[in-house]
Amino acid sequence: MKKTLVAILLALTTFVSAFSVVGCSRKDSFDNPGDDYEVNVDMTDEDYQQTATLTVGVTADPYETELINAVAEGFKLLFPNVTIETVRISGTDYVSEVDKRVNAKNVPDIIYTSESESFSFISSEYFLNLAPYINAETKNNADYEKQFVAEAWKMGQENYDGDQYFIPRSSDRIVTHLNTKYTDAAIEYWNEQHPDEALPTDIIKNGWTWDDFMDVCAALREYFDSQGWTVSKGRYLVDHTFTWAPVMFSLFKSNNASISDGTSFTLDNEGTVKTAEMIREMIEKGYIGHTATGGANYENGNGAMLFHSSSAIAKYKGYIGDDYDIVTFPVINGDSGVFGFGVPGYGIFAGIDEAKRDLAWQFLNYIISYEGQEYLAMAGMKTPSVREDLQDYNTASWGEGYRDLNLEATVWEPERNYGETFFLNYPASKKQILVSTMSSFVNEIMTYTGTEVGTLKAEYTIESCIEECVKNLNKYISK
Amino acid sequence: MHKKTDKGVSGGGKDAVVTFLKREWRMSWAGWMFISPLVIGIAIFTAYPMVQSLIYSFYNYDGGRLFEFNGIANFRYMFGLDFEEVAKVFGNTFLYGIISVPLNLCLSYLLAVLVNQKIHGVKAFRMFYYLPVVIPGVVSGVIWSQIMDPSSQGVLNLFLGRFGIPPSGFFATASTALASAIVMNLWGLGGGMVLWLAALKNIPAGLYEAARIDGAGVFRRFFFITVPLSTPMIFYNLVTGIIGAMQTNHTMVFASDGGRGPKDSLYFIAVKIYNEAFIAKDFGYASALAWVLFLVIAVLTAITFMTNKWVYTGDD
Incomplete structure (x- = not known):
């Protein structure tokens, strides 16, 4: 009896102690100063000679590390005694991994983010409000913000329309990746078979419409079938990525589908139904596979088209070779048509050591400077620069090596660039599940x-x- | 006054407990030292996270800075607004367990009996049957998603096609997804087989010889010697099988829609816990679900233990 009592007491003591430890360990690990802090953007000779180390948290993708290492080389010319160290934040979910680092009080001074992940970082107050720095830079140069592409710049703001929390390093939009071996042959074959309904040979061009796209798909289907590459053999035409947020939301937006009016979900509308019907038409005509069948396998050279971001140009050029090209995402519904758009960038950790805060800003500012952007481009960044004066892919380094491609597709009509906002009506912590629920919706639409x-x-x-x-x-x- | 007995200390008070603990410590400190690595490991990696998750279950916690006490709101949500989905995932998990646990037990047992025969090359068979167990779950998930590719070009569909059987959707259609997951789970039969083999090897050969002399045939020897004497291992495999089935989460690797499968047909409770924590960023609710799962497993295990009179313990 006594032993049982002692065992229970020991268990209770352990339990209560652990409770206390867990409870106490939940204290905030840093203070966010908001926009109430002193900044110095005018560097003196002494500042340039300072000795310090800045840590930059990046995704596990080695590409991001290469970019930072490249821009760090240029930064070293200005600040010779400053070392930039990259910290790879790897794991299944980047936001969760950053959360873990914050809880463990082991956060890099600067953190990589995409516009999508930034919602969580901003709402969790991980990012420093950069407004004081932007204001100080604007005092020195009234056109400071005008140097940057407005559509990209505002993606670094709270809810795309507030204070700046992260600095976009480049911009990225959804484009159609082509395997011209198939598209050229299909159009030629179609025009031979249907001279009365011949397709223009230049039908695949920037600004092509959804109807143009469907006509090309019809030609491709007929051509594929004539080669024995039938649907029953799993040969589809397009890797659609319709459940991926940037593509999915551009479809909804182009069709004027409303998801939420701020107080309730308004998905039950004509635009949503039209979007669903568009997707289903593609499935039923054998252009894309449904959830129970495979995709077109564009990467392996079996598919004719793929909707994906322009940042993948180098990768797919490598896969497809000389037959590779890009064109804009098909324009749906005339002027309403939009293209999924996103920006990768960097924010300063709000709990950064105050002594390093100005230096961290200097590094961010260098990334978006003319020189910094050129360093990034030479290290492999082949997406449009965030700077207005580097938009011309014929002269800017980001176009180098790919000028034989239709790079105009990446910058054509920038006003069509679109980042979804319906989840801004709800707490940032809900964003991921709301987007995931929308993906599930499209997935169900595609269940056949x-x-x-x-x-x-x-x-x-x-x-x-x-x-x-x-x-x-x-x-x-x-x- | 404390009265010492051989069972401990009688007489009340804090002093008595302290005295008792001191005496226990003097007598068994060496033992505690030997088991301390295990005790420390369990305390840090099991007890602490358990307590932590219990606390989280009463909080609105997003894994970051949001950490607000919300009482039993997580549990109210679980049995209120989210009940339909919770019932669905528990239903799927139970159905999966009810079919896959006995199926695995029986098939791995039969496999063990087969490879327990004294035939030429049996060791190679044992190795081949065990081989899938050493392949990581993620890798086998990918392999099986290729084998059960729902297109007509999938390995299994190509095979079925040769017999004129139309292609199956496997994991991609609601009607076939769960059955496909159960079949896929048979891939790990070798793990159970090895345990059975150990049990079978421990059955004294003399019993079989005596039975043979008494005229018992193969089936009588199997049902009256092999099965009864391996009931302790059956029991062990049953308990671990039930616990394993309740924690099934391998569908995350290959099922569509974030591991939910078509029409939530592969949505198990462990997958939901993961999704709530890492997709919905609701660690509080995920912790509450984890504790309910823990209680369900505890009850099932207790029931199994309470009905274990059929297990041969050697005392009979």
Whole structure:
């Protein structure tokens, strides 16, 4: 009996101690000064000679490390005694890994982010409000912010329209990656078979419409079938990436589909239905696979087209070779048509040692300087610069090595660049689950049975998919 | 006054407990030292996270700076607004466990009996059957998603096609996803087989010889000697099988929609816990779910232990 009592007491003591330890360990590990802090953007000779080490947290992708190392070389010419160290933040989820580092009080001075991840970092107050620095730079140079592409610059702001929290280093949009071996042959074949309905040979050009795209798909399907590359053999035309947020939301937006009006979810509208029907038409015509079949396998040279970001140009050029090219994402619905858009960039950790804060800003400012952008481009950044004076791919280094491609697709009509905002109506912590729920919705739209054109049957009605999605969205925000 | 007995200390008070602890320590400190690595390991890597997750379950915690006490709100949500989904994931998990645990037990047992025969090259068979167990779960997930590729070009569909069987959706259609996951799970039969083999090897050969002399055939020897004497291992495999089935999460590797599968057909409770923590950024709710899962497993394990009269313990 006594032993049992002692065992219970010991267990209770352990439990209570652990409770206390866990409770105490939840104290904030840093203070965020907001916009109330002193800045110095005018460096003296003494400042340039300072000795310090700045740590920059980057994703596990070696590409990002290479970029930072390259720009650090240029920075060293200004600050010879400053060392830039990259810290790879690897894991299945970048935001969670940064969270862990904050909890462990082991955060780099500067943190990489995309516009998508920045919502979480800004709402968690990890990023320093850069407004005091921007204001100070603007005092020195009234056109400071005008140096940067407005569409990209504002993505670094709170809710795309507030104080600046991170500095975009480049811009990236969804484009159509082509395998011209197939598209050229398909158009030629179609025009031979259907002289009365011949397609213009230049139909695939920047600004081509969704109808143009569907016409090309029809030609491709006929050409593929004529070669024995049928749907039953798993040969599809396009790797669509429709469940990926930048592509998915550009489809919805182009069709004027409303997701939320700020107070409730308004998914049940004509635009949503039209988007769903567009996707289903592609499945039923055998242009894209459904959830129960494979994709077109563009990477391996089997597919004719892929919707993906322009930052993947180098990668796909490597895969496809001489037959590779790009063109804009098809314009849907005339002027309403938008292209998914995003910006990678860097923010300063709010808990950075005050002595290093100005230096960290100097580094960010260098990244977006003319020289810094050229260093990034020479290290492999082949997406449009964030600077207005480096938009011309014919002269700017980011176009080098790829000028035989249709690089105009990456900068054509920048006003069509679009970053989704419906989740701004809700707490930032809900963003990921809301986007994920929308992806699930598209996934359900694409759920079919059957593997042959003509036998395909949608598993759920569009209405039931919308109903299920709205129910889940409401559930997630209600908590 | 404390009265010492051979069972400890009688007589109340804090002093009595302290005296008792001191005496226990003097008598068994060496033992404690030997087990200290294990005790410390369990305290840090099991007890502490358990307590931590219990605390989190009463908080609104996003894994970052948001850490607000919200009482039993997580549990109210679980049995309120989210109940439909919680019921679905527990339903899927139970169904998976009810089918896959007995199936795995029976098939791995039969496999062990087969490779326990004294035949030429049996060691090679044992090695081949065990080989899949050493392949990491993620890798086998990828392999099986290729084998069960739902297109008509998938390995298994190509094979079925040769017999005129139409291609199956496998993991990609709601009606076949769970069955496919259960079949895929058979890939690890070798793990259970090895445990069975150990049990079978421990059965005294004399019993079989005596039975043979008494005229018992293969089946009688199997059902009256092999099965009863391996019940301790059956029991062990049953308990660990139930716990393993309740914690199944390998669908995250290959199932569509973040491991949920079509129409949530592969959405298990462990996958939901992961999704709530790392997709929904709701560590508090994920912790609450984890504790409910823990209680369910505890109850199932307790029931298994309470009904273990069929297990041969050697005392009979």
